[in-house]
Amino acid sequence: MKIRIPTRRGGLALLGAAALLAIAVRGTLPLMAGEVKPSPAASPVLTHEGETIVIPPESALRNSLKTSLIEERAIAIPFSLPAVVEADPARLARILPPTTGRIVHLHKRLGDAVKAGEVLFEIESSDLGQAVSDARKAQAALTLARRNLERQRSLDQANISARRDLEQAQSDYEQADSEAARAQARVAALGGASGAGSAAPLAVRAPVSGHVIELNAAVGSFWNDTTASVMTVADLSSVYVSASAQEKDLARLKVGQDAELLLDAYPGQLLLSRVQSVAQVLDPDTRTVKVRMLAPNPDGRLKPGMFARATLREAARPGLLVPMTAVVQSGFANRVFVEVAPWKFEARKIVLGAQIGNEVEVTAGLASGDRVVIKDGVLLND
Numbered sequence: 001m002k003i004r005i006p007t008r009r010g011g012l013a014l015l016g017a018a019a020l021l022a023i024a025v026r027g028t029l030p031l032m033a034g035e036v037k038p039s040p041a042a043s044p045v046l047t048h049e050g051e052t053i054v055i056p057p058e059s060a061l062r063n064s065l066k067t068s069l070i071e072e073r074a075i076a077i078p079f080s081l082p083a084v085v086e087a088d089p090a091r092l093a094r095i096l097p098p099t100t101g102r103i104v105h106l107h108k109r110l111g112d113a114v115k116a117g118e119v120l121f122e123i124e125s126s127d128l129g130q131a132v133s134d135a136r137k138a139q140a141a142l143t144l145a146r147r148n149l150e151r152q153r154s155l156d157q158a159n160i161s162a163r164r165d166l167e168q169a170q171s172d173y174e175q176a177d178s179e180a181a182r183a184q185a186r187v188a189a190l191g192g193a194s195g196a197g198s199a200a201p202l203a204v205r206a207p208v209s210g211h212v213i214e215l216n217a218a219v220g221s222f223w224n225d226t227t228a229s230v231m232t233v234a235d236l237s238s239v240y241v242s243a244s245a246q247e248k249d250l251a252r253l254k255v256g257q258d259a260e261l262l263l264d265a266y267p268g269q270l271l272l273s274r275v276q277s278v279a280q281v282l283d284p285d286t287r288t289v290k291v292r293m294l295a296p297n298p299d300g301r302l303k304p305g306m307f308a309r310a311t312l313r314e315a316a317r318p319g320l321l322v323p324m325t326a327v328v329q330s331g332f333a334n335r336v337f338v339e340v341a342p343w344k345f346e347a348r349k350i351v352l353g354a355q356i357g358n359e360v361e362v363t364a365g366l367a368s369g370d371r372v373v374i375k376d377g378v379l380l381n382d
Contacts, residue, residue, distance in 0.1 A: 046380065053380050055343040066375035067339050070320055072368040075361065076313040077354045079252060081291065083243035083261070085306040088294070091235035093208045098190045100224045101125030103217050104201050110215040114206045114233050121230060122201040123223065128190045132200075135183035138176070145169070145176035210235035213304075236304070239297050241273065243310040244288040252314050253278050259293050260311040263302070271295055275312070320366055321359040326374040327352070328381045336366065337373040337380050345373065345380060 045061055047054045055061050101123040108120050152169040155161035192202055214232035217223060223230065241261050245253060255278060261271040279290040293310060295302060327350070328335050334352055337345040350365030366372070373380065 049344075051346060052340065053337070053345045053347075055345075057343075061376070061379060062343065064376045064379065065373055067371050068323070068326075068374045069371050070322055070362075070366060070368065072318050072320055074316040075319040075321060075356065076316045077361070078311050078313045078356060079249065079354075080309050080311045081243035081245050081249070083241050083293075083308040083310045085263070085295075085302050085304050085308060086240045086242045086292075087213075087234045087236060087304045088238060088240055091208060091210065091238070093206070093210075093233045094229035095120060095204060095206070095231050095233060096229055097123055097204060097223050097226055099123075099125045099127040099202070100222075100226060101127070101202065102222045103219055103230070106215075106217070106219055108206075108212050108231070110212055112212050114208075114210055114212060116206055116209045118206050119203045120206050120212075120233070121217070122203050124201050125190070128187070128192050128200075128202050131183070131186045131190055132192055135180070135187050138180040138183040142173075142176040142180040145173040149173040204230075206233050208233055208235055234304075236297055236300060236302070239295055239302050239304065240276070241271075241293045241295050241302075241308055241310060243291040243293070244283075244286065245278075245291050246288055247282070250289065252312070253289075253291060254315075257312050261293065261295060261308055262311070263306055263308045265303075265306055266301070319353075320362045320368065321356065322362055322366070322372060323374045324355070324358055324360055326372050326377060327360065328377050330381060335381070336362075337377045338366075339371040339373070347380070 044056060045059050047056060055065070102125075103121055103123050105122040106120075107118070107122070108114055114120070149166075149169040149172070152161060152166040156163065156166045190202060192200070210233045212231055213234045213236075214229070216228070217230045253275065255275055257275040259273045259275055261273055263269070263271075273293040273295050275291055276294050277292045279292075282289050291310070291312075322336060326336050328337070330347075333349050335347045335349055338348050340346050348365050351363045353361030353363045355361075
């Protein structure tokens with residue numbers, strides 16, 4: 001392969017051609033620049049007339065902005081309170097033994113269903129045995145006193161005995177009758193019967209229907225504290241949701257007020273209820289007042305001790321609400337844009353109140369009948 005080396009004359013020819021090309025390009029560029037025409041100025045999106053913002057007819061904002069008429073209407077401001085589920089005190093019974101003794105049988109265990117009148121447990125008590133024995137003695141003394149009274153009456157009618165003997169027999173009978181009644185009442189108070197044997201166990205029965213939610217005893221244990229409950233029976237077909245309200249909320253509370261209950265265990269499932277009672281005194285430790293609402297619980301989903309939140313509403317009053325999208329943050333102030341004429345807007349500083357859903361109350365800065373921008377108002381915020 002042969003490599004051709006350019007001669008000196010050929011190199012000079014190439015350099016001359018390149019120079020001519022450069023001169024031609026430099027001469028053409030000014031001509032091309034002279035042919036380019038300047039583009040017309042873009043139309044303004046908005047203009048100002050003093051403090052008023054004007055949207056020109058050809059502005060794209062006319063297709064973006066949306067306004068709405070704000071009118072006064074009745075509003076009910078909601079407020080939330082922490083709450084907890086509690087058993088209804090009227091449907092809960094703490095079963096106390098009427099006397100001391102040894103528990104010999106448990107008829108119901110923790111979680112068992114109970115009907116009113118059913119036997120919960122049996123207890124052997126020496127106190128009950130003594131009471132039954134005293135009742136029998138009192139009954140025997142009453143029988144003897146009755147026979148003696150009848151005998152004295154017969155003798156008195158036959159003028160055989162003295163009058164004072166009849167009076168003494170009458171007094172003895174009345175005392176024996178009173179003692180028998182007292183002894184029988186003692187047996188009844190212990191839950192026994194006068195005809196039962198002295199060693200018969202005492203059967204303790206359920207005063208209410210429900211379920212055993214607490215059990216503190218075992219078979220064979222000796223119960224010597226009559227102020228401590230052996231078990232607790234509760235009817236949980238309806239429960240209370242008890243909320244804690246601070247002092248500042250007292251003026252907003254009243255009996256019969258509608259309430260929405262939301263439990264932590266079942267998010268998104270609202271329960272509707274009403275305020276049943278507002279406590280008359282404040283808790284001195286927490287400085288709160290108890291607000292109780294009754295909630296149906298047929299399926300037992302609401303367990304005492306569950307945490308919840310109760311949302312209540314104040315009494316309805318007139319006010320102004322605007323969508324949250326209408327409020328524009330400007331520094332530390334909140335503003336809305338009010339349409340004062342077709343496609344002419346003014347910025348207004350407003351004072352906000354409580355938020356209700358996707359709307360917020362305006363307490364100052366707006367009047368009923370004002371039309372405000374509710375969409376893309378931030379584009380006017382310059």
